[in-house]
Amino acid sequence: MSIDTTTEDIDRELDALGAALAIDDATADLLFREAHTTYGYADEPVTDEQVRAAWDLVRWAPTMMNSLPMRLLVVRSDEGKQRLAAHMAEGNRQSVLDAPVTIVAAADPAFHRHFKTLAPFREDAEEQFEAMGEAREGLARTSSLIQVGYLILGLRAAGLAVGPKTGFDAAGLDADLLADKGWKSLVVITAGVAAPEGAHKPRQARLDFETVAEVI
Numbered sequence: 001m002s003i004d005t006t007t008e009d010i011d012r013e014l015d016a017l018g019a020a021l022a023i024d025d026a027t028a029d030l031l032f033r034e035a036h037t038t039y040g041y042a043d044e045p046v047t048d049e050q051v052r053a054a055w056d057l058v059r060w061a062p063t064m065m066n067s068l069p070m071r072l073l074v075v076r077s078d079e080g081k082q083r084l085a086a087h088m089a090e091g092n093r094q095s096v097l098d099a100p101v102t103i104v105a106a107a108d109p110a111f112h113r114h115f116k117t118l119a120p121f122r123e124d125a126e127e128q129f130e131a132m133g134e135a136r137e138g139l140a141r142t143s144s145l146i147q148v149g150y151l152i153l154g155l156r157a158a159g160l161a162v163g164p165k166t167g168f169d170a171a172g173l174d175a176d177l178l179a180d181k182g183w184k185s186l187v188v189i190t191a192g193v194a195a196p197e198g199a200h201k202p203r204q205a206r207l208d209f210e211t212v213a214e215v216i
């Protein structure tokens, strides 16, 4: 784009890019372009159906060997919020207390126990992955992190404003809230209806295709 670029030029370029998408503008805006990381929430509830609908959508997205290793701790109660908030970095604490629902997205190192259902095409998968021991946790983390991205978009598809956070004491959170399950926390995601004022920070720039991609 040159210094002579007009707003009409930019509109034309955006129209051309929009035409290359297989989703409509409203969906692209809801999931990406108009969606903002959210810090302040209105006093409106999030239903169980919304959270379940988000999961029912994103479970179809791909993971290694269809392993679906991400697990969710859905925190709704005041007691649960207080316990979770205690492990958050100070700047992340208030959002967790204010949001109607916060989801701790975690990785399950024992994900292979479901292979008979999820990957029946590989009869020996459960035994093979059992033999991996601690190395399995790395695999769990990789596919779970991919699923976290899907989940953020799934929650947005369910009409929710979300705030993902990695600023927390993962070891403390795991020992307090996940020890009985053996899950490893990855990202804490607040969810709700955005407050009418001050819900998010100003949008910052994004990198363009030329900066992030090399075509060979």
Ligand SMILES: Cc1cc2nc3c(=O)[nH]c(=O)nc-3n(C[C@H](O)[C@H](O)[C@H](O)COP(=O)(O)O)c2cc1C
Pocket (backbone or CB within 6 Å): 035, 036, 037, 091, 092, 164, 165, 166, 167, 168, 187, 200, 201, 202, 203, 204
């Ligand atoms: C994996 C991940 C971790 C993040 N951790 C934090 C966090 O600990 N605290 C925080 O305030 N924001 C956190 N953020 C929010 C990002 O800063 C924010 O999503 C990004 O700047 C884009 O903002 P926008 O959606 O308003 O454009 C995190 C986002 C992601 C995806």
